[in-house]
Structures are given as C-alpha cells and as structure tokens.
Amino acid sequence: xxxxxxxxxxxxxxxxxxxxxxxxxxxxxxxxxxxxxxxxxxxxxxxxxxxxxxxxxxxxxxxxxxxxxxxxxxxxxxxxxxxxxxxxxxxxxxxxxxxxxxxxxxxxxxxxxxxxxxxxxxxxxxxxxxxxxxxxxxxxxxxxxxxxxxxxxxxxxxxxxxxxxxxxxxxxxxxxxxxxxxxxxxxxxxxxxxxxxxxxxxxxxxxxxxxxxxxxxxxxxxxxxxxxxxxxxxxxxxxxxxxxxxxxxxxxxxxxxxxxxxxxxxxxxxxxxxxxxxxxxxxx
Amino acid sequence: xxxxxxxxxxxxxxxxxxxxxxxxxxxxxxxxxxxxxxxxxxxxxxxxxxxxxxxxxxxxxxxxxxxxxxxxxxxxxxxxxxxxxxxxxxxxxxxxxxxxxxxxxxxxxxxxxxxxxxxxxxxxxxxxxxxxxxxxxxxxxxxxxxxxxxxxxxxxxxxxxxxxxxxxxxxxxxxxxxxxxxxxxxxxxxxxxxxxxxxxxxxxxxxxxxxxxxxxxxxxxxxxxxxxxxxxxxxxxxxxxxxxxxxxxxxxxxxxxxxxxxxxxxxxxxxxxxxxxxxxxxxxxxxxxxxxxxxxxxxxxxxxxxxxxxxxxxxxxxxxxxxx
Numbered sequence: 001x002x003x004x005x006x007x008x009x010x011x012x013x014x015x016x017x018x019x020x021x022x023x024x025x026x027x028x029x030x031x032x033x034x035x036x037x038x039x040x041x042x043x044x045x046x047x048x049x050x051x052x053x054x055x056x057x058x059x060x061x062x063x064x065x066x067x068x069x070x071x072x073x074x075x076x077x078x079x080x081x082x083x084x085x086x087x088x089x090x091x092x093x094x095x096x097x098x099x100x101x102x103x104x105x106x107x108x109x110x111x112x113x114x115x116x117x118x119x120x121x122x123x124x125x126x127x128x129x130x131x132x133x134x135x136x137x138x139x140x141x142x143x144x145x146x147x148x149x150x151x152x153x154x155x156x157x158x159x160x161x162x163x164x165x166x167x168x169x170x171x172x173x174x175x176x177x178x179x180x181x182x183x184x185x186x187x188x189x190x191x192x193x194x195x196x197x198x199x200x201x202x203x204x205x206x207x208x209x210x211x212x213x214x215x216x217x218x219x220x221x222x223x224x225x226x227x228x229x230x231x232x233x234x235x236x237x238x239x240x241x242x243x244x245x246x247x248x249x250x251x252x253x254x255x256x257x258x259x260x261x262x263x264x265x266x267x268x269x270x271x272x273x274x275x276x277x278x279x280x281x282x283x284x
Numbered sequence: 285x286x287x288x289x290x291x292x293x294x295x296x297x298x299x300x301x302x303x304x305x306x307x308x309x310x311x312x313x314x315x316x317x318x319x320x321x322x323x324x325x326x327x328x329x330x331x332x333x334x335x336x337x338x339x340x341x342x343x344x345x346x347x348x349x350x351x352x353x354x355x356x357x358x359x360x361x362x363x364x365x366x367x368x369x370x371x372x373x374x375x376x377x378x379x380x381x382x383x384x385x386x387x388x389x390x391x392x393x394x395x396x397x398x399x400x401x402x403x404x405x406x407x408x409x410x411x412x413x414x415x416x417x418x419x420x421x422x423x424x425x426x427x428x429x430x431x432x433x434x435x436x437x438x439x440x441x442x443x444x445x446x447x448x449x450x451x452x453x454x455x456x457x458x459x460x461x462x463x464x465x466x467x468x469x470x471x472x473x474x475x476x477x478x479x480x481x482x483x484x485x486x487x488x489x490x491x492x493x494x495x496x497x498x499x500x501x502x503x504x505x506x507x508x509x510x511x512x513x514x515x516x517x518x519x520x521x522x523x524x525x526x527x528x529x530x531x532x533x534x535x536x537x538x539x540x541x542x543x544x545x546x547x548x549x550x551x552x553x554x555x556x557x558x559x560x561x562x563x564x565x566x567x568x569x570x571x572x573x574x575x576x577x578x579x580x581x582x583x584x585x586x587x588x589x590x591x592x593x594x595x596x597x598x599x600x601x602x603x604x605x606x607x608x
Contacts, residue, residue: 026400078584083587089346089399090340091586092347093346094542098580098582098586101579102575102576102579102581103579104575105576108575221411224404228404240369260415260418260419262416264413265408265411265412265415268404268408269409271404272404
C-alpha cells in the first residue's frame with residue numbers, strides 16, 4: 001500500500017516535471033502544444049547518446065539534457081511557435097501534431113523503433129529497506145530531485161524579478177507590455193525553461209516511463225491532463241494533479257491490471273467534468 | 285412565397301463543377317480498375333471527414349476524438365453481422381443510430397467548455413472507448429480485430445465481391461445520399477446559425493439563436509455521419525480492426541479535412557482523396573518517411589495555406605476574377 005503510494009508519487013513527480021513547461025505555455029502564451037512530449041523525448045535521447053557514445057556519466061548527462069533541450073526550445077520558439085501565439089487553437093493543434101509526427105519519424109529513423117536502455121550508476125540501483133517496505137533507490141532520488149527543483153522554481157517565480165515579470169505577463173500580457181516588461185523575451189525564456197525541464201524529465205524518466213520514438217504520443221494525454229486538471233499557469237495546481245494522476249495510474253496498474261489504461265482515462269474524464277476550470281484554477 | 289433574401293444563405297442550386305465532381309469517382313472506377321478498393325476507401329473516409337466538417341468546419345467544435353463515433357458505427361455493424369444479422373442497410377442504420385445516441389450524450393459535455401476543454405473531453409472519451417474495446421476482447425476481438433463479419437447481399441441481389449465493385453457503388457450511393465442531406469442542412473437557416481455561432485458565440489443569443497441546442501444538434505449529426513462511415517467500412521471490408529477507434533484515425537481525419545479546407549463539405553472530400561492517394565503512394569515506399577512528410581506538410585499548411593486546397597483555389601479564382 002505505502003509502496004504503491006510511493007511509486008505513484010515518484011511517477012507523478014516525473015509527470016509534473018515534464019508538464020510544467022506545458023503549463024507555462026498554456027497559461028502564459030495560451031498555446032495548445034501537443035508536441036511538448038517531443039521535447040521530453042529529445043532530452044531522453046540526448047541523455048542516452050551522451051552516455052553511450054561519449055561516456056558521459058549519468059549525473060552529468062542530466063544537466064546536459066536540460067541545457068540542450070532548452071536551447072532547442074528557445075530556437076523553436078523564436079522560429080516557429082512565436083508566429084502562432086495569436087492563431088486559432090486549431091492551427092496550434094495541427095502545427096504541434098505535425099511537429100510530433102516529424103519528431104517520431106526522425107527518432108525512428110535515427111534510433112530505430114525499439115526501447116532505449118539506460119544504465120544507471122550503481123549507487124542509484126537497488127532497494128532500501130525501511131519499516132518493512134522496499135523503496136527503490138532511484139525513485140527516492142527522483143523525488144528528491146523534483147522536490148529541490150520545485151522549491152527552486154517556486155523561489156524563482158515568487159522572489160525574483162523574472163518571476164514577477166512572468167506572473168505579470170500571465171495575468172495580463174497587454175498591461176505588462178505597457179509597463180515596459182519585454183513580454184516577448186519573457187516568453188522565450190519561459191519557453192526555453194519549460195522545454196529544458198521537459199528534457200530533464202525525459203532523461204530522468206527513461207528508467208520509469210521508458211523511451212522509444214512514440215513517447216510523445218504515448219504520454220501526450222498525461223501531460224495535457226496534468227495541465228488541464230491542475231489549471232494552467234500555476235505551480236501548485238499541476239503538482240497536485242500530477243501526484244493524483246501518478247498515484248491513480250500506479251494503483252490502477254497494481255490492483256486492476258486487467259483494466260489497463262482504462263482506469264486512468266476514466267479518472268481523467270471524471271476530473272475534467274468535475275473541475276472544468278482545473279483543481280486550483282483561477283476563475284475569471 | 286419568395287425564398288428568404290440570400291444574405292450569405294447559399295441558394296442551394298447545383299453548379300456544373302459539382303456535377304463534374306460527382307462524376308469523377310465513376311470515371312475513376314472505369315479508368316483505374318486496379319484502384320477500386322482504394323476508391324471505395326476514399327469515399328468512406330471522405331464521408332467521415334465530411335462528418336467532422338459539420339462539427340468543426342460549421343459548428344467550430346474542436347474535436348480530437350471523432351474516431352469514437354466512427355468506431356462505434358463500425359463495431360455496431362460488425363457485431364450485428366458477426367452474430368447473424370448480415371443485412372447491410374439495416375446494419376448501416378443501426379451504426380448511424382448508435383453513433384448518434386452516443387454523439388447526443390457526449391455533446392452535452394462538449395458544448396459547455398472552451399476549445400481546450402472540448403479537445404480534452406473528446407480526446408479522453410475516444411481513448412476511453414479505445415481502451416474499453418481493447419479490454420473487452422470477448423466481444424470485440426481486442427487487438428486481433430473482429431472477424432467473422434459476413435454481410436449478406438444488398439437488397440438480396442448484389443453480393444460483396446472481392447474485386448470491390450459492389451463495395452464501390454454501395455459506398456458511392458451512401459456517400460451521395462448523406463452528402464445531399466448534409467448539403468441541404470448547411471445551406472438551411474440552421475447551417476447559417478451554426479456559422480454565426482462559430483464566428484461569434486456571444487452575439488448569437490442576442491438574435492434569438494439557441495446556441496446550446498444548435499451545437500448539440502450539429503455534434504449529433506456529425507456523430508451520426510461518422511457512424512455511417514464506420515459501418516460502411518465494416519461492411520465493405522467485412523472486418524473491424526481496433527484502429528477504427530485509434531487516435532491516429534482522429535488525427536488523420538482532422539488533417540484530411542484541413543488539407544481540403546474546412547466549412548465547405550467538398551473540402552473534406554477533396555482533402556481525403558489527396559491525402560489517401562498520397563498515403564497509398566508514399567507509405568508504400570516507407571511508412572516512416574510518410575509520417576515525416578505528413579508532419580512537415582501539416583506545419584507548412586498552418587503557416588502558408590490556412591484555407592486548405594479549396595481555400596487556395598478560391599483565392600486564385602478571386603485574383604483571376606479581379607484581373608482585367
């Protein structure tokens with residue numbers, strides 16, 4: 001029971017890490033980005049390539065995944081995403097599905113369709129035995145990393161000048177622009193940060209979520225769900241939603257394996273109908 | 285009584301181009317006998333794209349789960365035929381009815397939200413249905429698909445042959461009939477009010493249009509037509525694969541519709557034809573390439589050709605007309 005809860009929380013923290021960027025894109029730029037999972041996949045592949053081709057240790061490959069994915073995100077934002085901020089949601093959906101298809105086809109072409117293995121360092125493998133229950137060391141590590149990152153992000157949003165600019169732009173981009181905030185630059189930075197976090201989540205998640213070319217489609221719904229249920233543009237909402245989702249999914253797979261993904265989709269539809277504005281959404 | 289002044293209300297009179305359009309499939313049937321099976325598929329998926337056009341193109345409801353209704357129609361017709369009720373016309377009607385009922389129920393959940401909520405609810409329900417069909421293997425055959433579908437002769441005369449002659453004319457007839465209904469519908473004041481809601485939802489109640497009922501009606505009609513397309517696919521292929529409910533199908537049909545141009549009915553049919561012929565040609569070379577080029581084409585379309593093929597043609601024609 002506690003073991004399932006623990007695994008669910010670790011899984012949820014991964015979902016949260018990846019979805020955070022999407023939450024920013026939806027809340028800040030009002031952009032429905034179905035290609036967000038592709039950034040997570042990119043981070044995963046960067047990590048795999050860095051480790052297997054260049055012998056980079058796992059702990060060093062993680063920041064590398066973050067930085068490179070963030071760079072890709074910044075470039076994409078400047079070149080493509082930016083032009084569609086004012087476009088209809090249909091255009092955004094088509095654009096991002098197209099991008100996802102290209103990412104899947106590209107990854108299949110380069111890496112093949114199989115699951116990518118990752119070799120964790122010895123100190124992250126194995127189990128810790130406490131109070132009669134086994135805890136996976138890697139999941140403890142995951143939870144710790146995400147907890148530290150969340151606190152850092154909360155500090156960034158609440159305490160820094162950049163955070164204040166982001167909050168102002170989320171509330172009212174026009175008024176923020178009028179006050180002299182360079183909203184465009186805030187958008188690019190936020191987009192890059194979100195992409196980087198997704199890349200980091202993808203790299204951390206190889207062990208838990210797996211990594212293959214259809215990753216962006218397989219988890220697209222989960223990421224979208226975290227944001228929509230949690231309410232876009234906040235930190236606490238997606239965190240809560242990701243944890244609920246993670247625990248529900250792991251519990252469903254553990255207790256009701258014959259129902260498969262059915263349970264999680266049912267939970268999703270119920271949550272969507274019960275909280276149209278998100279769990280902690282702002283009601284405008 | 286004089287007809288209402290045509291302020292944006294299409295007269296509904298047939299043009300020569302439309303007649304030519306409807307003769308083209310017949311010509312294909314005789315000119316390319318090797319592609320009759322593909323031609324029937326185009327007609328069926330064209331009907332599916334047309335059903336989405338009513339939901340998205342006219343009513344402006346963004347749906348990422350339209351395959352749910354296609355799959356419901358397909359499984360209804362398939363299960364009936366597999367359990368001894370092989371009569372095709374009633375099987376088709378059953379598919380339409382089941383999909384329409386499901387569409388009516390879902391529509392109440394869909395119309396109340398904004399774009400994002402609609403997208404998520406349709407996507408979620410379609411995934412839920414896919415997973416249900418996947419798990420209920422005793423009923424649907426699961427991932428192996430539903431086999432043993434035996435469809436009897438149409439009107440007791442025309443049996444479904446391997447060469448696909450009957451399948452072609454059956455699909456053609458059903459598509460044409462349902463197209464006539466859809467055409468009548470979108471050219472009616474009802475269709476005009478849908479366009480009004482799409483353009484400005486807040487103002488329509490001010491002129492007395494019941495927004496919610498209209499959207500429910502449009503969504504239900506769209507679901508019913510999608511169910512018809514699904515039932516047709518089952519009956520002409522005598523098989524139901526679980527992919528009829530898959531996300532790829534919802535995404536593909538959206539792409540076909542946008543490729544041809546939304547909100548004109550013909551756009552859906554032309555987009556489907558172009559998409560499926562290109563798919564047949566390119567996926568034969570390498571499926572991965574197909575997915576890549578499809579993705580690139582979608583991105584390019586969003587940036588350069590928002591109105592789709594018909595939109596681009598219309599713009600060309602308008603430019604040509606202005607030239608002295």
